[in-house]
Amino acid sequence: MNRRKFLIGGATAAGALIVGYAFWPSRRLARADQLAARSGERFVASWIKIASDGTITVVVPHCDMGTGIFTALSQMAADELDADWATVRAETAPADPLFANGPLAEGFALEEVNIRDDSIPGFLRGAATNSLRVLAEYLDVQTTGGSSAVRFTGVYGMRVAGAAVREMLVKAASAEMNAPAREFRTEMSRVIHMPTGKSFGYGELAAAAAGYTPSSHPKLKNASEFKLIGKTVRRLDIPAKVNGSTHYGIDTQVPEMYYAAIRISPVFGGKLVSVDEAPIVQSRGVKKVVRFDDAVIVVADRLWRARNAVEALQPVFDSAGNENISSKTIRDAHLAALNNGKIKKDLTTGAGADALRNGTLVERLYNVPYLAHAPMEPPNATAVCKKEGTLEVWSGTQDGLGSRAFCAKAAGLPLDKVTFHLLPSGGGFGRRLPGFWNFLTYAVKTAMAVPGVPVKLIFTREQEMQHDFYRPNVTSRFKAAVSNNGLPVAWVNHYTTDEHPNPEAHIFYAVPNQAYGTAKVATYVPTGPWRSVEASWHGFFVESFVDELAHEAKRDPLEYRRALLQEKPRHLATLNLAAEKSGWGKPLPSGRGRGIAIFECFGTVVAHVAEVEVSDDGAVKVRRFTSVADCGMAVNPDGFRAQVESAVIFGLSAALYGEITIERGAVAQQNFTDYEVVRLAETPEIDVHIHESDAPLGGAGEPGIPPVAPAVTNALFAATGVRIRELPVKNHALVDSAAKRV
Amino acid sequence: MGIRLIVNGIVHDLDVEPDAPLLWVIRDELNLTGTKFGCGVAACGACTVHVNGKATRSCVVPVGSVADAHITTIEGLSVGTPTAVQQAWIDHQVPQCGYCQSGMIMAVSALLAANPAPSDEQLAAAITNICRCGTFPRIRAAVHDLAMRKASGGTP
Numbered sequence: 001m002n003r004r005k006f007l008i009g010g011a012t013a014a015g016a017l018i019v020g021y022a023f024w025p026s027r028r029l030a031r032a033d034q035l036a037a038r039s040g041e042r043f044v045a046s047w048i049k050i051a052s053d054g055t056i057t058v059v060v061p062h063c064d065m066g067t068g069i070f071t072a073l074s075q076m077a078a079d080e081l082d083a084d085w086a087t088v089r090a091e092t093a094p095a096d097p098l099f100a101n102g103p104l105a106e107g108f109a110l111e112e113v114n115i116r117d118d119s120i121p122g123f124l125r126g127a128a129t130n131s132l133r134v135l136a137e138y139l140d141v142q143t144t145g146g147s148s149a150v151r152f153t154g155v156y157g158m159r160v161a162g163a164a165v166r167e168m169l170v171k172a173a174s175a176e177m178n179a180p181a182r183e184f185r186t187e188m189s190r191v192i193h194m195p196t197g198k199s200f201g202y203g204e205l206a207a208a209a210a211g212y213t214p215s216s217h218p219k220l221k222n223a224s225e226f227k228l229i230g231k232t233v234r235r236l237d238i239p240a241k242v243n244g245s246t247h248y249g250i251d252t253q254v255p256e257m258y259y260a261a262i263r264i265s266p267v268f269g270g271k272l273v274s275v276d277e278a279p280i281v282q283s284r285g286v287k288k289v290v291r292f293d294d295a296v297i298v299v300a301d302r303l304w305r306a307r308n309a310v311e312a313l314q315p316v317f318d319s320a321g322n323e324n325i326s327s328k329t330i331r332d333a334h335l336a337a338l339n340n341g342k343i344k345k346d347l348t349t350g351a352g353a354d355a356l357r358n359g360t361l362v363e364r365l366y367n368v369p370y371l372a373h374a375p376m377e378p379p380n381a382t383a384v385c386k387k388e389g390t391l392e393v394w395s396g397t398q399d400g401l402g403s404r405a406f407c408a409k410a411a412g413l414p415l416d417k418v419t420f421h422l423l424p425s426g427g428g429f430g431r432r433l434p435g436f437w438n439f440l441t442y443a444v445k446t447a448m449a450v451p452g453v454p455v456k457l458i459f460t461r462e463q464e465m466q467h468d469f470y471r472p473n474v475t476s477r478f479k480a481a482v483s484n485n486g487l488p489v490a491w492v493n494h495y496t497t498d499e500h501p502n503p504e505a506h507i508f509y510a511v512p513n514q515a516y517g518t519a520k521v522a523t524y525v526p527t528g529p530w531r532s533v534e535a536s537w538h539g540f541f542v543e544s545f546v547d548e549l550a551h552e553a554k555r556d557p558l559e560y561r562r563a564l565l566q567e568k569p570r571h572l573a574t575l576n577l578a579a580e581k582s583g584w585g586k587p588l589p590s591g592r593g594r595g596i597a598i599f600e601c602f603g604t605v606v607a608h609v610a611e612v613e614v615s616d617d618g619a620v621k622v623r624r625f626t627s628v629a630d631c632g633m634a635v636n637p638d639g640f641r642a643q644v645e646s647a648v649i650f651g652l653s654a655a656l657y658g659e660i661t662i663e664r665g666a667v668a669q670q671n672f673t674d675y676e677v678v679r680l681a682e683t684p685e686i687d688v689h690i691h692e693s694d695a696p697l698g699g700a701g702e703p704g705i706p707p708v709a710p711a712v713t714n715a716l717f718a719a720t721g722v723r724i725r726e727l728p729v730k731n732h733a734l735v736d737s738a739a740k741r742v
Numbered sequence: 743m744g745i746r747l748i749v750n751g752i753v754h755d756l757d758v759e760p761d762a763p764l765l766w767v768i769r770d771e772l773n774l775t776g777t778k779f780g781c782g783v784a785a786c787g788a789c790t791v792h793v794n795g796k797a798t799r800s801c802v803v804p805v806g807s808v809a810d811a812h813i814t815t816i817e818g819l820s821v822g823t824p825t826a827v828q829q830a831w832i833d834h835q836v837p838q839c840g841y842c843q844s845g846m847i848m849a850v851s852a853l854l855a856a857n858p859a860p861s862d863e864q865l866a867a868a869i870t871n872i873c874r875c876g877t878f879p880r881i882r883a884a885v886h887d888l889a890m891r892k893a894s895g896g897t898p
Contacts, residue, residue: 066839066875234835241840242828244776244816248841251775259770284759302758304766376780376788376841376874426778426841427874461781638835642880646838649876672785672872681866683878 029210035094042206044168045214047093047161048077054189054203056083061093061101062144062153063398064237065375065428067701068639069149071235075635076154079228080162080221083202084189090236093142095400095420101142103157142401142422145433145529147602147699150635155697163218165209172208173200223633232638237424249396249423252382254454258287260446261306262457263313264295264438264467267665268524269320272296280309289313290449297446299455307460322524322665327473330523330662331367334475334496337519343494346501346516355490355513359481362552364545366478367726368537370660371471371530372675377426378464381443384454385411391418391447392454395440396425398432406437410444429650430529436469465675466667469528470660472498476541480511486553487563489513495541498523502534504601504706507542508571509564525662531650532705535601539706540655540713543597544725547714557714558584558596571598574605574630574691581689582609582626591615592623595714597707604631604698606644610684610711614719618735622652622684622712630691631698640700641688647704648686653677655709656729676730745809749774750818760806765789767805768815776816776844780872787871790845791815797852816844819851826888827851834884838875846871850885859889 032043036059041051049057058074070090078088093099166186173191174181177198185192192199223230240246265271275296277289285305290297296315300306381395391411397403400422408418425432443457459467476495480488491511495502497518505516530536550560558579565572575598579585584594591614598607611624625648634640657676661668669675713724720734744755749772756771763782768774768791777800780788784799791800792814819825824832827847837843846869853860853868860868865885873881 064839066837066841068838234832237840238832238835238837239824241837241843242824242831242847243820244774244844246840247775248778250779251769253773253775302762302766303770304759304762374874376778376786376839376872378779425839427839429874458779461783642835642838642877645879646876649878650874653874671783672781673783677872677874678876678878679866679872680869680878680881683866683876683882686879 050206065425072635077158077162082186095404164214168209172205252394257454259303260457261310265317267319270317275315343517350513352515373431375427379439380458382456383447394421471530472527504534532702535706539599543710578607578628593719597710599706602699604703608711610715612715632695643700644704651708764800764803788845790848830884
């Protein structure tokens with residue numbers, strides 16, 4: 001499902017009906033205090049608690065899966081609040097409708113209708129914010145995805161909340177001294193009365209401040225006034241992540257807890273036919289065998305006992321007629337859809353495909369395979385169905401409130417009978433987004449089978465590798481007409497999809513006539529969003545094809561892109577900085593090559609230059625990455641750079657090795673032994689530069705991914721003359737051309 | 743029939759099967775959850791602990807094979823103040839999701855005890871742990887920083 005369209009569909013339906021509030025009215029603060037405030041703390045407005053000792057807690061309606069957003073969002077709130085950073089901490093918002101993420105809904109809505117927020121008149125801003133906050137509550141939204149935390153929650157939520165709370169603290173001081181608000185300023189968590197110099201700590205004022213109604217459009221700082229936004233700070237979560245004290249979902253300990261091990265039908269769609277419990281009836285600690293339509297679960301008093309027992313069972317699954325499906329049949333179906341199927345038109349500009357007549361035709365076909373997310377923490381959840389008809393669940397997912405609603409539905413309980421504890425995730429990458437919660441379903445249903453007993457279900461790596469929701473297999477056919485100067489006059493891209501058309505396919509290059517179309521393919525392999533989603537494949541396709549056009553035109557790939565980006569100063573500047581920092585054009589020894597690629601998604605433009613080395617026996621080594629990102633401005637520059645480094649490594653794993661294949665209807669890969677990923681030995685030198693611009697804040701977690709693979713394959717082409725059009729690189733022999741070079 | 747385990751200096755007599763994996767005994771019998779499960783086949787290193795000082799992937803170690811050995815987990819690596827490796831991890835802002843970092847820190851600590859100044863090649867050969875967030879560049883920088891500080895007689 002397209003989450004943006006989903007939200008906006010709801011906005012149109014619900015938005016008109018609802019007038020509400022940007023922040024909680026004061027009557028709601030009491031409930032927030034009850035839910036999420038400890039002794040001495042109180043909520044002053046949405047997302048911000050202030051304790052009597054002055055400690056400021058930013059309550060984040062997202063999960064921590066490692067991208068540093070708890071710190072960045074706290075910086076945004078604290079900056080507007082003029083808080084003393086040393087007193088600021090962050091915690092996860094309760095999975096409660098009271099903490100639904102309205103700013104996220106607002107951000108997606110504004111992105112969809114393409115309105116810059118400053119173009120909305122002030123009086124309407126509040127109304128839009130109000131209805132979207134209510135909408136988020138209605139839809140149970142607390143999602144972490146779409147690289148949205150900083151640019152949406154931060155911009156529309158945290159900064160506004162920080163500024164509103166600052167105003168409330170000033171009002172409280174003003175009332176205390178019976179002096180006009182304009183005589184006060186704020187600094188380092190103090191409200192200072194300028195004429196007398198008398199000052200109050202935020203902790204002293206918090207209780208009185210909470211009595212005022214927060215403004216939904218408080219005065220925000222200009223960028224020149226920022227003290228924390230744009231400055232590198234140390235991440236708040238790191239100290240607990242170096243001593244083992246961070247509790248992830250998998251670390252949930254509940255007294256008298258049982259453990260569950262699962263075996264799911266290896267063939268997608270297969271059903272459980274029979275299972276003989278005889279081999280395990282005598283096994284120590286085994287409590288129950290739970291049968292599902294498509295799986296069997298053993299509950300035992302220890303995890304290894306449950307796992308040994310589920311291994312000993314020989315469940316029989318049918319294959320639902322899918323036993324002949326393989327990667328080859330899937331690839332053939334994609335090709336057939338492109339060749340014979342109906343192409344559904346998406347965007348057309350100029351004369352579209354008709355302009356293919358106006359130059360020399362260049363045609364290329366590309367493919368990317370299914371990919372697993374393979375987060376380090378395998379999916380897991382702990383659940384207990386209590387006898388009084390309530391359900392309590394602990395897990396790390398990419399949406400706490402959504403998970404709570406999902407578990408309620410799975411258990412057939414109303415939302416208020418369900419508690420969901422959102423815990424930090426050992427990586428997400430899309431695996432834990434709404435719609436992909438098979439681990440929650442199995443955990444809740446297992447808990448229902450053993451009422452009163454808490455059960456922790458942990459997928460093995462093998463079960464996870466085989467029952468993920470994969471980045472789809474996609475095939476894309478490009479046609480371009482190239483004029484005498486080598487530049488394209490027509491650009492036609494038809495690609496396969498099991499879903500909707502992808503705006504990410506649309507290029508930012510200046511080509512006068514463009515046409516896009518999709519060939520619908522049925523997939524029975526479950527697919528889902530994978531870090532950077534559609535951009536992850538279109539980045540490879542587009543940046544490979546542009547590189548091929550440059551080669552056809554006998555022009556330098558950098559210079560060729562520059563020629564097509566004359567109307568795009570932000571992209572051009574990003575590209576130029578990457579070229580400069582990488583030493584583009586400087587001679588390299590034999591066997592080495594550089595490749596360049598640039599892509600924009602989630603509001604951020606990223607250019608990479610990869611430098612590769614291919615040995616005489618064809619072994620590939622990626623030596624160096626030079627990366628430039630324009631995200632407007634980075635809230636926490638070092639944290640942002642870490643996300644780009646992360647994207648390079650994650651993207652390299654996919655480009656070099658990543659491939660989930662299907663054999664006889666099932667995933668062939670089992671574990672990290674046959675789903676290889678980059679490790680320290682394969683890690684290139686990575687040099688990240690932030691290019692600042694006046695663009696709105698862009699995302700951090702995902703935009704680095706799409707240009708990674710094409711930068712590598714373009715570099716491999718430069719090094720060897722071998723053009724890789726199907727990922728991953730490991731499937732291609734580069735040895736012949738290496739030999740030819742000698 | 744019990745198994746005697748010595749973990750972080752504390753002796754435990756446990757009623758578990760000798761073939762129970764050390765990882766799950768540490769996590770679920772001793773409630774030391776800093777040691778993580780990642781793959782179950784000793785491929786990723788998230789479960790790395792020290793057995794008599796040697797970095798060991800605990801998910802494939804039968805608990806019976808380490809009875810009476812001295813086992814150290816991330817919880818036992820430091821008491822109160824972070825070790826030099828942990829501090830370097832903070833200084834270089836290494837962790838992202840952090841899930842693999844207990845194993846990374848245990849593996850790197852064991853390596854540096856044996857070889858205080860590993861080259862890039864020695865480091866890459868010794869540390870084969872997987873981190874899906876891709877914290878490797880910072881791990882490399884942190885380890886070299888530690889080696890330099892050690893060489894200049896700095897922090898312990």
